[in-house]
Amino acid sequence: MNMRLEDREAIRDVIAAYAHAIDRRRWDMMPQLFHADATFSFGPIEGGWQGFVEQAKAIIDPCLITQHQLGQVQFGFDGEDICHTETYMTAMHTIPPGYPAIEVFPDKGTVYSAVIAGRYVDRFERRSGEWRIAHRSGIYDWREFRELEGVDLSQLPEGASGFHDDRDPSSPVTSRWRG
Numbered sequence: 003m004n005m006r007l008e009d010r011e012a013i014r015d016v017i018a019a020y021a022h023a024i025d026r027r028r029w030d031m032m033p034q035l036f037h038a039d040a041t042f043s044f045g046p047i048e049g050g051w052q053g054f055v056e057q058a059k060a061i062i063d064p065c066l067i068t069q070h071q072l073g074q075v076q077f078g079f080d081g082e083d084i085c086h087t088e089t090y091m092t093a094m095h096t097i098p099p100g101y102p103a104i105e106v107f108p109d110k111g112t113v114y115s116a117v118i119a120g121r122y123v124d125r126f127e128r129r130s131g132e133w134r135i136a137h138r139s140g141i142y143d144w145r146e147f148r149e150l151e152g153v154d155l156s157q158l159p160e161g162a163s164g165f166h167d168d169r170d171p172s173s174p175v176t177s178r179w180r181g
Contacts, residue, residue, distance in 0.1 A: 009085065010077055012133045013126050017089050020122075020135075021070035024062060026170055029055055034178075037127060037134045044140025046105055051135070061103045066113065067096040083128040093118045096150070108147075115148040 016035050023031040032055050036042075042054040062068055073090030080086060095116040097107045107116050120142045127136040 006079065009079070009128070009133065013077070013085055013087060014075060016126070016133060016135065017072060017075065017087070017122070017124075021072055021091070022172070024058065025068050025070055026172065027059075027063060029059060035135055036138075037129060037136050040135050041137045042140075044138070045142060047140075051138075061106050062095075064098065064101055064103070065095045066098050067094075069094045085126040085128075085133070087122070087124045087126060089122045089124070091120060091122060093120075110147070113150050115150055116145065117148065118145040119143050 019031060020035050023029065023035070032051065036051040040051040042049065042051050044054075047054050047057045070091055070093045073092070075090075076088045078086040095107065095118070097110070097114050097116050099109065099111050099113065101107055101109045120140060123139045123141060124135050125137040126133050
């Protein structure tokens with residue numbers, strides 16, 4: 003039983019590191035989270051994980067702010083080295099006017115908040131003693147757009163939404179995931 007608890011925690015670490023990597027734009031963490039031959043499908047993105055990262059950059063980098071909140075995780079072990087998981091998530095995105103990936107978030111000509119709720123359905127595999135994602139399917143359960151009335155994002159102090167580089171205070175926490 004202790005080994006299963008250790009396995010669950012190792013898998014949770016990968017799931018949390020993925021959300022962190024997306025929000026902090028730490029794309030260099032992704033090779034530590036996915037197996038080299040891993041596949042990915044979520045909305046308009048499908049294929050190998052490396053292609054996912056390139057497409058995710060085009061979707062996430064133009065956002066002013068993103069934050070992915072993770073919920074419950076269900077585990078289904080299939081032998082010693084395979085685990086299927088389902089993780090609930092809510093992702094908030096602040097979209098600027100002129101947003102380029104209109105198939106994901108429409109350009110409304112103003113700053114607005116896009117909230118997506120869904121699930122990551124993953125197949126984890128332990129290879130060479132490390133749990134990593136072998137396949138991720140993302141499922142949208144719902145999404146909504148919220149107008150941001152009276153919010154002047156230019157008035158936020160520098161770093162109020164975190165940094166997307168080594169100035170962010172979380173850098174030491176995530177250093178083990180970085181290439």
